[in-house]
Structures are given as C-alpha cells and as structure tokens.
Amino acid sequence: MMMMMMKKKIQRDDESMIRLQILLEDLVFSRHLHLLPLLSTACACWLLLFAALSFLSPPISNHHLALKATFHDGVGIHMNVEKQNVFRIPKRGGSSGPELWTSHQSKFFYGCSNASKNFITASMSTRPDRYLLITTSGGLNQQRTGIIDAVVAAYILNATLVVPKLDRESFWNDSSNFSDIFDVDWFITYLSKDVKIIKQLPEKAGKVITTHVPRNCDPKCYQTRILPIFDRKRVVHLTKFDYRLSNWLDMDLQKLRCRVNYHGLRFTHPILAMGRKLVERMRTKGKHFLGLHLRFEADMLAFSGCYYGGGEKEMKELSEMRKRWITLHKKDPDRERRQGKCPLSPEEVGLMLRALGYGDEVHIYVASGEIYGGEAAMAPLRALFPNLHTKESIGSKQELAEFSAYSSRMAAVDFIVCDQSDVFVTNNNGNMAKILGGRRRYFGQKPTIRPNAKKLNRLLVKRNKMRWEEFASQVRTFQIGFMGEIESGSGSGSGSGSGSGVFHENPLSCICTNSTENGSTRRRDDDDDDELVLLEDLSKYDDDDDD
Structure with missing residues (x-):
C-alpha cells in the first residue's frame, strides 16, 4: 500500500515538471518569435559557404603542406599538394657511362705556357738596386693568387723578388711560412730565367717603404705608383697582396702567370706524400671518385x-x-x-649531382672545414651519397699529425686529392674552385662542375612543385657551360672577364689547340729548349711535374 502511494506521488511530480517545462518553452518561443527569419537566413548562408569550400578544397587525403619524407631504400620523397606530384629522388643516377667521368674536349686542348722569343729574361731585365717584398692575404688559395701575381709584378718592375710572406694574422691564424707549404728551392730555380728570386732581403738593401696597390692594377698602374718609389728607395713592400694584378695582360705576362701557377709552385715533399696516399686510398674504393670542395x-x-x-x-x-x-x-x-x-647547401649539392647522373654508389672525397650545422646539415647529402670520405676518415691521426694544427697545410692536402679526382665539384665559386678549375683545364680538361647558382636557386625553390624527371632535365640544361669546358670569347692575351680570379679559372692564353688526337705528350711552344709538357696522370707527382 505504501509503495502504491509513493509511485503515484512520483508520477504527479513528473507531470508537474513536464507542464512547467512546456510553459517555459512557450514563453521563450513567443518572446523570440520575431528572430526566426534572421536565424533562418544565417543558417542558409553557412550552408552555402560550407558547400563552396567543399567544392574548392583538395581531397582530405592531401596535406596542405609539402611534406618531406625520410629516405627509404635510397629514395627521397617530397609530397606536392597542388599538382598531386611526388618528387621521388632515384637511388641510381640514371647514367653510368664514361661521359660522367671524362671531357670530350680533352683531345683537343693542352696547356702551353712557354715564353715567346720576344720575352726578355731575368738576366737582362732585373735591376740590381730594386727589391720587392710581398705579404699575401687570406687562405691558402687566395695566397696562391698573390704569389703568382707577385712574380709578374716583380717582372713588370724589373725588381728582384724576395720569397713572399704568407698571411699569418687573418681568420685562418696559420703560422706557416712559404717553405712549410711550397718547395722554395724549386720555386726559385724553376723561375730563374723569368724573375730573380731570393730567400731573404740583403742587409745592405736599406730602408723598406711599405705601401699597397689597388686591386686589378695593370702594368701602367704599377709603373705609375711604384717606380717613383724605386727612384728614391731600393726596397718596396706591398701588403695584403691578393688580386692586385689585372686580368688583362699581354700574352707573355699571362704565360708567366701560368708558369708560376702550374709549374713553379709545388708543394713540399711531406704534403705531396700525404696527398698521394689519400689519392691511392680513394682509388682502391672504386674505378672513379669525385672530389667535392664543400665551403659550408x-x-x-x-x-x-x-x-x-x-x-x-x-x-x-x-x-x-x-x-x-x-x-x-x-x-x-x-x-x-x-x-x-x-653557396649551395650539402643537400642542394647532392640533388644537383643526382640530377647530373651520379648514383648512390659513387665515392666522394669531401674537402671542407667544420660544416655549419654539423652532421644534421650533412645528413641529406649522406642519404643521397652514403660513400662520403674525408682526409680524417681515410688517413690516420698519426699520418695527419704534422699537418692538423695548420689550416693551410691541411688545405694543401685537400687540394692534391681534389686535383687528382676524376670529377671535381664545388658548391661555390671561391678561390680553390677557381684555381683548381684553371689547373684542370690546363692539365687535360678534366671535368670540373661549378653550380650555375643563379638559375639553380630558382629551380631548387620550386622543386616540390614538379616531378623529379622535370627537375633533373632542367638541372642538366642549366649546367651547360658550367662543367669545366673551355670558355671562348676573350682576346688571346686577355683573361675571360673583369672579376677577380677569372684568369686563374679560365687561362685561355695558356691553352693551345691540339692538331692530333692521339698521344699523351704535347710540345710546348718554346722553340729555344723544346721542353715537353707531359699531360699524363699527374698522380705520380714526379720531380719534373708540379704539384
């Protein structure tokens, strides 16, 4: 009985609550009845907007951002949402033929730097009362340009050249002397017919006048600025001597530059020996190897x-x-x-090389200092080319001990290995790239890849919006003329432009046309001594060859 009464009470309470809820809803509805048209219009607008966005937007399966995936089985994947492309980087380069490792121009050109019959030798031109001191500037290869031009400047001024002093105070902070890096006796002897060179300034020479000349100073500039000083004093010291001589000189002066660069400057025997070892070790790793100067x-x-x-x-x-x-x-x-x-980043260098046809089996010798960003910056390049080597990885600490404390000596070892590589690549067009580019042209037209950075930059920025095949095709097109070919268009006695270092990169005055296509020996153009230039494999580094 009690239970029956409780159930009826609960039922009455529920009915009361329901009636109260209905009453409240009626009141709210009547109060806001006038808002119904506005609410209906708003809902309709939202529905139309949602329909438009659904029509215009890409499928949900596509991400709005370009996703860079990790490398799986040697293939890099970049997802592109706009064109729904997949930027797949192939594991193989697509070409393994000899065209990757040789230059078709090697048969037709050779280095020729002997003086003409009109060249006045040192014994006839050198004034006994004139001494020229030079202090170079920068790193190893920048200093090399200063040494080369110092010899030519001494010839222009009819002066005796004191062996140049190397830069010991700049960013590189290397205390090496000339004789620590270059064979000073060979330097003096080889060039003795061209310029008189001595190791030290005689005590009787007198007071030293220190001055400087502007960059790209031509012979007339030297005669105007320096000869009046020699009329008063016997010794002139030129400081910060880098690119202080014009690219545009007459034929004999350009050939003198080449004799200094390609024959007179030879590294010391310890540096040469270390370089030989590393080249031999790279040769054991594969039929070919690529030298990469990575300035990063x-x-x-x-x-x-x-x-x-x-x-x-x-x-x-x-x-x-x-x-x-x-x-x-x-x-x-x-x-x-x-x-x-x-400069191209390590990843960008890797993409360029793969597009040019080099696959992941290629062994690469990397010449560089401490890469900014460390291993994280190198990881994309290593993913594309796992076989990366350095002097530290193929040479022992004991072998490198006598060089490791000196940046210029370590750079000299890198120079030798890159010079002897089948293909040399650089990520920028710095001093080493220019010097080695010219050297490889002079000694047999070995392939040298310099990135066409201006055009490659535009391509690299938009690479996620194209397929790999299109990207690779454009890279190959943009690199025409940047693969170490002879650049024509300059006068026979000139450089190839007004920029610093241009002649050292493209020494046209010292490149001669070969009338025959067979044989590795080419006659130099000096009829007086009939000396021969051997354009064979320079990895032997015989005493009669330069560094």
Whole structure:
C-alpha cells in the first residue's frame, strides 16, 4: 500500500515538471518569435559557404603542406599538394657511362705556357738596386693568387723578388711560412730565367717603404705608383697582396702567370706524400671518385650574408661573426640568393649531382672545414651519397699529425686529392674552385662542375612543385657551360672577364689547340729548349711535374 502511494506521488511530480517545462518553452518561443527569419537566413548562408569550400578544397587525403619524407631504400620523397606530384629522388643516377667521368674536349686542348722569343729574361731585365717584398692575404688559395701575381709584378718592375710572406694574422691564424707549404728551392730555380728570386732581403738593401696597390692594377698602374718609389728607395713592400694584378695582360705576362701557377709552385715533399696516399686510398674504393670542395663553414656563410633556414639561432650566430669584417656591409639574404651568390647547401649539392647522373654508389672525397650545422646539415647529402670520405676518415691521426694544427697545410692536402679526382665539384665559386678549375683545364680538361647558382636557386625553390624527371632535365640544361669546358670569347692575351680570379679559372692564353688526337705528350711552344709538357696522370707527382 505504501509503495502504491509513493509511485503515484512520483508520477504527479513528473507531470508537474513536464507542464512547467512546456510553459517555459512557450514563453521563450513567443518572446523570440520575431528572430526566426534572421536565424533562418544565417543558417542558409553557412550552408552555402560550407558547400563552396567543399567544392574548392583538395581531397582530405592531401596535406596542405609539402611534406618531406625520410629516405627509404635510397629514395627521397617530397609530397606536392597542388599538382598531386611526388618528387621521388632515384637511388641510381640514371647514367653510368664514361661521359660522367671524362671531357670530350680533352683531345683537343693542352696547356702551353712557354715564353715567346720576344720575352726578355731575368738576366737582362732585373735591376740590381730594386727589391720587392710581398705579404699575401687570406687562405691558402687566395695566397696562391698573390704569389703568382707577385712574380709578374716583380717582372713588370724589373725588381728582384724576395720569397713572399704568407698571411699569418687573418681568420685562418696559420703560422706557416712559404717553405712549410711550397718547395722554395724549386720555386726559385724553376723561375730563374723569368724573375730573380731570393730567400731573404740583403742587409745592405736599406730602408723598406711599405705601401699597397689597388686591386686589378695593370702594368701602367704599377709603373705609375711604384717606380717613383724605386727612384728614391731600393726596397718596396706591398701588403695584403691578393688580386692586385689585372686580368688583362699581354700574352707573355699571362704565360708567366701560368708558369708560376702550374709549374713553379709545388708543394713540399711531406704534403705531396700525404696527398698521394689519400689519392691511392680513394682509388682502391672504386674505378672513379669525385672530389667535392664543400665551403659550408660558419665563416663562409657569415661572409656571404645568406640565410639557410636555421631561424633566430643562425641569424644571431652569423651576424655576430660578420662583425669580424669591419668593411663588410649588411646584405639582403634573398637578394644574394637571387643573384646566385649563396653557396649551395650539402643537400642542394647532392640533388644537383643526382640530377647530373651520379648514383648512390659513387665515392666522394669531401674537402671542407667544420660544416655549419654539423652532421644534421650533412645528413641529406649522406642519404643521397652514403660513400662520403674525408682526409680524417681515410688517413690516420698519426699520418695527419704534422699537418692538423695548420689550416693551410691541411688545405694543401685537400687540394692534391681534389686535383687528382676524376670529377671535381664545388658548391661555390671561391678561390680553390677557381684555381683548381684553371689547373684542370690546363692539365687535360678534366671535368670540373661549378653550380650555375643563379638559375639553380630558382629551380631548387620550386622543386616540390614538379616531378623529379622535370627537375633533373632542367638541372642538366642549366649546367651547360658550367662543367669545366673551355670558355671562348676573350682576346688571346686577355683573361675571360673583369672579376677577380677569372684568369686563374679560365687561362685561355695558356691553352693551345691540339692538331692530333692521339698521344699523351704535347710540345710546348718554346722553340729555344723544346721542353715537353707531359699531360699524363699527374698522380705520380714526379720531380719534373708540379704539384
């Protein structure tokens, strides 16, 4: 009985609650009845907008961002959403033929640097009361250009050249002397017919006048600026001597440059021996090997003013480093990249090489300092080309001990290995790239790849919007003329442009046409001594060859 009464009570309470809820809803509805048309219109607009977005948007399976996947089985995948492309980087290069490792021009050109019959020798031209001192500037290859031009400047001034002093105070902080890197006795002896060179300034020479000349100074410039000093004093010292001689000289002066560069400058025997060992070890790893000069150190990136996506940390670090160069103006990174002035990153070098046909089986000798970003920066290149080697990885600490504390000596070892590589590649067009580019032209037209950075930059930026085949085809097109070919268009006695180092990269005055296609020996153009230039494998580094 009690249970029956409780159930009826609960039922009455529920009915009361329901009636109260209905009453409240009626009140709210009547109060907001006038808002119904507005609510209906708003809902209709939202439905139309949703329909439009659904029609225009890509399928849900596509991501709005370009996703860069990791490498699986040697294949890199970049997803592209706009064209629904997949940027697949092939594991193989697509070509393994000899065209990757040889130049078709090697049969037709050879180096020729002997003086003409009109060249006045040192014994006839050198004044006994004139001594020229030179202090070079920069790293090893920048200093090399200074040494080369110092010999020519001494010839122009009819002066005795004192063996040049190397830069010991700049960023590289290397205490090496000339004789620590180059064979000084060979240097003096080989060039004795051209310029008189001595190891030290005689005590009786008198007071030294220190001055400088502007960059790209031609013979008339030297005669105007320096000869009046020699009329008063016997010794002139030129400081910061790099690229202080014009690219545009007469034929005999250009050939003198080549005799100094390709024959007079030879590395010391310890450096040559170390270089030979590393070349031999690279040869055991495969039929061919590629030498890569990778300038991607912090100082290089700071000097370039370029940006590589490292965020605030990168910008702060490189900005602080740029303060070391007082005269260096602030640069616009985007503008520098558009103009092709930014060195390619390790990943970009790898993409270029794969597009040119080099597969993941290729062995690469990497010549570089400490890469900015460390192994993380190298990882994309290593994924494309696992067989990366350095002097530290194929040479023991004991073998490298006598060189490791000296940046210029270590650079000299790298120079030898890159010079002897079947193909030489650089990520920028710095001093080593220019010097080695010219040298490889002079000694047999060996393939030398310099990136066409201006055009490659535009292509690399949009690579995720195209398929690999299109990307690779455009890379090959853009690289025509940047593979170490002889560049024509300059006068016989000139360089190939007004930029610094251009003659050293493309020494047209010292490249002769070969009338025959067989044989490895070519006669030099000096009828007085009939000396022969041997254009055979320079890895022997015999005493009669240069470094």
